[in-house]
Amino acid sequence: MAKAAQASSSAVQRVSLLRVLGPAHVWALGVGIVLVGEYTGWNFAADKGGTLAALIICWVIGLLYTSVAMIDSEVTSTVAAAGGQYAQAKHIVGPLMAFNVALYLVFAYTMLEVSNAILIADTIKAYAGEGFTDWHYRGVIATVIVVLAALNYRGVLMTLNVNFVITAIAYLAIIVLFFSVQPWSQGAVLKLGEMVTPENALPYGWIGVIAAFHWGIWYYLGIEGTTQAAEEVRSPARSLPYGTMAGMITLLIGASLTWYICASLMPWQYLGFTYYPLLDAGKLTGSAALETMMFVATILAALASANGCINDAARAWFSLGRDRYLPQWFSAVHPRYRTPYRSILFLLPIALAFAFIANLGQAITFSILSGILQYTFMSINIIKFRQKWPLGTIRRGYTHPFHPLPAIVLFILCVVTYFAIFLGYGAQLTAMVVFYIVMSLWFHFYRYRYVRRGDQFTMPWPKPNGY
Amino acid sequence: MWITVVNIGWAVSALLVAWMVYDWFRIDSTYSEATLTSSREGEIEAASEKHKL
Numbered sequence A: 001m002a003k004a005a006q007a008s009s010s011a012v013q014r015v016s017l018l019r020v021l022g023p024a025h026v027w028a029l030g031v032g033i034v035l036v037g038e039y040t041g042w043n044f045a046a047d048k049g050g051t052l053a054a055l056i057i058c059w060v061i062g063l064l065y066t067s068v069a070m071i072d073s074e075v076t077s078t079v080a081a082a083g084g085q086y087a088q089a090k091h092i093v094g095p096l097m098a099f100n101v102a103l104y105l106v107f108a109y110t111m112l113e114v115s116n117a118i119l120i121a122d123t124i125k126a127y128a129g130e131g132f133t134d135w136h137y138r139g140v141i142a143t144v145i146v147v148l149a150a151l152n153y154r155g156v157l158m159t160l161n162v163n164f165v166i167t168a169i170a171y172l173a174i175i176v177l178f179f180s181v182q183p184w185s186q187g188a189v190l191k192l193g194e195m196v197t198p199e200n201a202l203p204y205g206w207i208g209v210i211a212a213f214h215w216g217i218w219y220y221l222g223i224e225g226t227t228q229a230a231e232e233v234r235s236p237a238r239s240l241p242y243g244t245m246a247g248m249i250t251l252l253i254g255a256s257l258t259w260y261i262c263a264s265l266m267p268w269q270y271l272g273f274t275y276y277p278l279l280d281a282g283k284l285t286g287s288a289a290l291e292t293m294m295f296v297a298t299i300l301a302a303l304a305s306a307n308g309c310i311n312d313a314a315r316a317w318f319s320l321g322r323d324r325y326l327p328q329w330f331s332a333v334h335p336r337y338r339t340p341y342r343s344i345l346f347l348l349p350i351a352l353a354f355a356f357i358a359n360l361g362q363a364i365t366f367s368i369l370s371g372i373l374q375y376t377f378m379s380i381n382i383i384k385f386r387q388k389w390p391l392g393t394i395r396r397g398y399t400h401p402f403h404p405l406p407a408i409v410l411f412i413l414c415v416v417t418y419f420a421i422f423l424g425y426g427a428q429l430t431a432m433v434v435f436y437i438v439m440s441l442w443f444h445f446y447r448y449r450y451v452r453r454g455d456q457f458t459m460p461w462p463k464p465n466g467y
Numbered sequence B: 001m002w003i004t005v006v007n008i009g010w011a012v013s014a015l016l017v018a019w020m021v022y023d024w025f026r027i028d029s030t031y032s033e034a035t036l037t038s039s040r041e042g043e044i045e046a047a048s049e050k051h052k053l
Helices: A002-011 A023-034 A044-049 A051-076 A085-092 A095-128 A134-154 A156-180 A205-211 A213-219 A223-229 A236-263 A277-284 A288-322 A341-357 A360-388 A405-445 B002-030 B043-048
Strands: none
Touching: A023 A156, A023 A223, A023 A236, A023 A288, A044 A051, A044 A205, A044 A213, A051 A085, A051 A205, A051 A213, A051 A223, A051 A236, A051 A360, A051 A405, A085 A095, A085 A223, A085 A288, A085 A360, A095 A134, A095 A288, A095 A341, A095 A360, A095 A405, A095 B002, A134 A156, A134 A288, A134 A341, A134 B002, A156 A236, A156 A277, A156 A288, A205 A213, A205 A405, A213 A360, A213 A405, A223 A236, A223 A288, A223 A360, A236 A277, A277 A288, A288 A341, A341 B002, A360 A405
């Protein structure tokens, strides 16, 4: 009898995601998703509070994301599973939290993918001239989303190799632009003293700085996406903290350089209005070569972001299926390419539909809101993680310093950001919270009956403290 | 130039969608559902890490 059961179980060939990634791929995933935020988005903080507010926010939100990166690195180097924060929530808080976190992830990444496709179409339209109709505009969106989905379908190694190359080019473009405008010689090209004066630095005072939190998120939104690669990296305990922290350092430098270049070339009224701050900075230097370089880099940054978002959204959706939080059908892995192919295919038409009907502002706000909900969870999650499994009880790939200070800083900054979003997008914030409440009720009263409760907790950990 | 590129983009997108859908049906009809959905979270951790310090 036992032999028959063994034979039957070994007859089913096991197919799982492929462990082929290293720290460079983790960096490419995190920075790739985020870097587009330097090319567009952050600058709307200047519209809310002036150019100086955009700089203050760059560093304050940098603190928020450094906390996110540190907390994420500790938990994910221990809970190394596809789904990232979803798997963390499941093991540390519980199924309902996990379901919500997975929804935040899927919406944050899918809406970011949609925003990137719209951005690329808008950028090309601005340069295409006469004859570029709605058919062509939609053609750009469809091409971006479908080609990147096919790349993701084909394999994670190729997907993130491509992301590494295009992210590196887009980042180098910012460095090249920085040195081209002679930052060591104010007045030659850059005119920071004329653009930012004591009178216009904070035109709306400190409430403007608070309001600017909304768009400041865009400097770093998505760096936490590195955790989605947890099940595909060769050494999660080493690669995830290393890749995530290296990515955060890269972005802090990139964000500061971007602010310095743009703030020195544009008045705050224009900086807070344009969709292309770095491309406009390239134009304002008067060099056609720099303008072309920034045009190409804008498109590459948006492509890298969309590519990483497809990767991450599909893994979060796949994880939900694997635990039967959604139909198990979604948890299929391609036996040859070793990718969650059904999840990729399922999310493809959804992204296309949103990209065809939504506008950029709505898509970005939806993405930011989902991100902030997720960061709020992370601050609670790490406190519970340290309470249930204190240091020394389980092996951690990385232990973040100054606990619980990063969690407290993260929570406070999230609360401030909710207030900032409420100031500008109160209706969307309310609608979104209602949406997540309805989904939670659906999960609790209907879907959870299909979940195999014992199977979902997979980590070989000792019993938590207090249980 | 952009108009030509976008028209090619439409064609490439249609081909890629056709390829993915074809491959999806081919894989689903070749392998059993049990094999395709056999991935389990934490397999490697369970085998290699006992969390003994």
